[in-house]
Amino acid sequence: MAGKTHNGPKGAAGEQSGEDVSWQAQKSAMTRDRILDAAIHCFVVLGYTNVTTAKVASSAGVSRGAMLHHFPSKTELIQAAVEYLHDKLLEDYTEKVANIPATLTGADRRRAGIDAYWDHLTGDLFTVYNELCVASRTDPELRSILENSQQLFEEHIRETNGELFTEWRDRGDRFTLAMDVTKCMMEGMAGAQLMINREARVKRLLHYLTDRMEEIFEEGESSAIGRHSND
């Protein structure tokens, strides 16, 4: 599994007992991860605001006391869970992108990238992440937790996309525009309440977006640049 930017050193404060990772430390780390997985599961099922420490504990199959041992307060639990979620988000996206067959090239590859992103956006992980962003508007604590990961996430996506579409990476402004258009439109689609005929409309929008991506870079190669320059 990926991530590991934070969780590893739980029993790092090893006693004089030596170098080998004690059995208890391993066990402890495992229950820690179980708790974090349970926390995210609760986010998905209950929604951020309805998550209580008791529910996380029971969902993880541990007692509240055990959980309090690992996370002395709810704040610390949430913080750890958000970081964990962040790791899983990055992992999910990079994995989906990495699974695009190398045989695809050109327009097919770009289309596959959009589909992969769409899969990512419609998954539970992103749904929860989005909920956290919304909730953070009036939750300063959560806000400060998220601010770090948001920038990291944006940079990571840009980087990944740069690797995925090497032919576009050095297009500068135009690359940013393409990514912003994709991001906004697809996140908008993911969040929009399209009440009637949703399937067809989404399909058509994805198709439309794919065409626009091609257009942006085709235009770049030809001449008609002026219209959406940055004034």
Next chain:
Amino acid sequence: MAGKTHNGPKGAAGEQSGEDVSWQAQKSAMTRDRILDAAIHCFVVLGYTNVTTAKVASSAGVSRGAMLHHFPSKTELIQAAVEYLHDKLLEDYTEKVANIPATLTGADRRRAGIDAYWDHLTGDLFTVYNELCVASRTDPELRSILENSQQLFEEHIRETNGELFTEWRDRGDRFTLAMDVTKCMMEGMAGAQLMINREARVKRLLHYLTDRMEEIFEEGESSAIGRHSND
């Protein structure tokens, strides 16, 4: 009429000489509206999940007992507040659109429509509405309250846009596409966390979107329809 299911706009309890409307009824209606305004204000300031009946009451300047007289339970208060918010949303959008000067025509008018929509989306009312939508994922009660207004809202927007851009109204599919693209992209922009250089990127995206709208209908007039047809 779509909105106005329960009260009139702001001065609903107009003090004109109503024989049939008793003084007390008017006064009662006024405090009722004060409470609903306070509820929405609390939504804006505190966020949906942090709203308590006590805070709404104190924010409205009435006692809890008085509020319970109007809204016997929190559920009924929320329900009324959501309907009230829905009315205000429609009012806000139609007003912003109506304020577009009649002297504007063609592309200028379309651009003004996009700007008006953007103003609408970045206002407090929509922010709160969006929060409610997100919260409704795991709040069945709220969900059922919202479902009604969502469809009404979508229809109303379509209708309003049809009046605003009469030249497009009978374009059928293409009109739907244009509206979906605009809706998704702009709502995505409103919700997206663009951490760096936000202003410039938003400006550019609005510009880009405007161009795409023109393009959609220009193409319709010429020939190259095939690419984003509904296959």
Next chain:
DNA sequence: AGTGTTAAAAACAAGCCGGACTGATTAAAT
């Protein structure tokens, strides 16, 4: 084994929210 350390479980205390109830005050309606 026996002792000490640590994870885990269970019991406890405190706070907040929503709702019910009461009694008093004000003002309109008759």
Next chain:
DNA sequence: ATTTAATCAGTCCGGCTTGTTTTTAACACT
């Protein structure tokens, strides 16, 4: 003037959530 409706202030209870404390169980080391 009497009646009725609206408003207000205060109290109390039940439920839920959090965090602390106490108790039990598991393991490690000599």
